[in-house]
Amino acid sequence: MREELVLRLAAKMMAPFILVFGLYVHFHGDYSPGGGFQAGVILAAAFVMLSLVFGLDAVQRALPLWFVRSCAALGVLVYAGVGFAAMALGANFLGYDALASDPEKGQHLGILLVEAGVVITVFGVMTTAFYVFADRGRRKS
Amino acid sequence: MLAAAGIGLAKLRNLFTVVMLAGVYSLLSAGLFTVMDAVDVAFTEAAVGAGISTVLFLAALVLVGHREKKPVRAPVLPLVVVIVTGAALAWGMIDLPPFGDPDNPVHHHVADHYLQESGHEIGVPNVVTAVLASYRGYDTMGEATVVFTAVVGVLLLLGRGAQGRRTGPEAGTGLSEPEAGEGGP
Incomplete structure (x- = not known):
């Protein structure tokens, strides 16, 4: 698909908007439908689209496999880390009330952080899976 | 439409068509969830089911080829199992509280x-x-x-x-x- 000018241009133009929309879905998940899972998938979809149009190598130069693979692990660590941070501050595991001076603020912060963990994991997992499948398919052909 | 897509999924042998139809099925269920006011679920279904998993299935098809093998025998035993299980589930559904009733125990x-x-x-x-x-x-x-x-x-x-x-x-x-x-x- 290297010669398709319209496709390349459209993909290039849409990618930043998809990424911003993914972040919006995460940060606005408290107020509107959406949350970590959806945001992570949308972020991953942007890179999947880019690699479909520009080829796997071009995308992997910007976003290497080791990075997305670490993301998959990092997100779970962030999630559990928030849980342990709450424990260290004297609450139950994942009891967000202790994270800030005011329980409601603590809940807000905690939810945002664990959802960020979910975003990182889902983004990493989806991109890694796509990379691995696409790479294997390319090698076979 | 959901049922038609489901039957098509089971019947078709060209896996490429099956993957596309699975995407359609996911998008239709996302619409169904939206109608039932479960916007969050619909969002997930549209993004994961219709979007990413279709791409992953396609990537897997590159590895395995897109023709499904013909079954060697007529699937009689699976058919019996499915019918018995379906009948048991239908029989169990008689005892369920009415669908959508706000007084159902699950809502309280x-x-x-x-x-x-x-x-x-x-x-x-x-x-x-x-x-x-x-x-x-x-x-x-x-x-x-x-x-x-x-x-x-x-x-x-x-x-x-x-x-x-x-x-x-x-x-x-x-x-x-x-x-x-x-x-x-």
């Missing part, structure tokens, strides 16, 4: 508490987010771990380890270390 176990108290307990307007990330935060952590474990499996099966590495030292070590870290929580 913890749902009342979530709907009425989450406003000042959590302070988040979207109750779905409050339940997922706070009341049921432990479950969501399990979910994230499940997703992570899935990709560890994918990497072990298809990753570069078996193919001879091209990227250098991190290719081998990256697999085992996150797993070991997972034992903690």
